[in-house]
Amino acid sequence: MFILKRQDVEISSIVHPKRDQQVPVLHYQGQTFRLISLFKASQEEEARALWRELTDNRGKACVLLEEEERFSVWGKIRLDQFESEASNQGNNKILTVACILLLQAVYMDIEELLGAKQASSFKKEISTILNQWQFPAASSPNAIDYLLSINPIEPIEIPFWQEDYVTVFLEDLHRLGKAFFGSSDFAHQVMDTLHDMSVPERTVFINWLKESSLSKLWH
Template structure:
């Protein structure tokens, strides 16, 4: 179990051998770690809880990195393993599909309740906080609008990784709560995912429950 400061480690972007994207890799004392999750500066409790669960309950060797504007959790990996994560890649697809469905639901609920202008403001605000995290295929508010307009269950989804999905759900919850005035929009999500195959839907719900996200979206 390690809690480190930014000055203690080196972080570099490594080209993924099978995808057209780079992957952030943390180096510490000759060991390499891959980004698992990101938390904002005011989520220290959630970050520590997530890190402790991985280390204490799941037996994983992880680093909690304390930075000025965020906390991040990194899991040990060998760089050569990056080329052998096809199974993990296929497992991320239903998670991405579910996250996009939630995004679309929040957007269209805002549009129905408050009008198109407020929905677009939500998009713009969400995009501002997502941009620093380098989401593949998501660089502008127009890209976000395209994702909202396309059925994620029909066709390809962006090649996002787990830390992208966690960041998306965290920020969407935070901003959505400010727009709606409460968190009711994040309740009853199983009803929103009825078009997904049951097995994939349950896989997403289980994934949510294994992180602090399960306290937000349920």
Template structure:
């Protein structure tokens, strides 16, 4: 929708109506946008691809804010939506999507641990934690919560986090990047059919259909 510079916009924060946290809000020409994702200065290409995917493939009204030290993507929102459970932006996504994504991420983590050793597994945990913190993921405010995401069965035992689709897009993109960094190729966590086998058949079908709808997902779907 827009590619803007810092001098073009006003950034403020407002208290979340239901949680003890501040929500960054970008104001531009009478429109308000909520922070979706943050990229480092050297991730310009990834930031533009993420912004373009949301606008072109998912029909979302988004701003890409270019600053010297970072890039950030903001999604249009009405402030009253923040207190409304009817807002699509605020709804948690289908259970199958979260379960499937966590199974893929756990497969990468277990591959790191099995093939590269405990030291690299600890390093992966730190990198994964950094992604969650930088991207403002809810329900990830303790080491135990993060460890559970990497190790506890999301189909039977894990209490699933309240994430939106944009969280899942980000997670798939960032963990894929980490997998390539750790293994030096894209051959990690192969055999997606086997990885998501613990899910019921109907939910596997639902997850795969969703995964094939966007670029970050298709990279995983072909494994």
């Protein structure tokens, strides 16, 4: 939608209605946007890819903010909808947040331990799965870059996956992780990333996991 410079916009903050924290918001020509993702100055290509994914493939109203030291992507929101959106914290969102956190943890471990080439191969495998199963709001070619770049803990727009999608995703994520690392040991380690979630939300996911067919895979 827009590619803007810092002098073009006003940035302030509002109190998140469900959390005791300030949330940054960007104002431009009477419109309000909230932060989706931050990128270092060296990550211009990644920032532009995310911005294009949201605007071109998802039809979202977004701002790409260019600054000397960083790039950032912001999504449009009406302030009067903020509280109602934030209160919509159903189990499907919690399960999806956990999936994205585990995906990011597996990817980072592969990149760190096995190298960039293996990490790229992993991304292609995941993209194929998302496309084959037509995951809601995640089956486009650039969807994997979006999922790997966002912080799903923040109040941003993420896809809501029903339980059957969550089950398929976690089964295939475990299968790929085992194939890349050569064993299932990675699963226990990446589960630590769930500590980024709030205690109540993490408890919801863990309890769901224990009662699902995936309980023996992710432990």
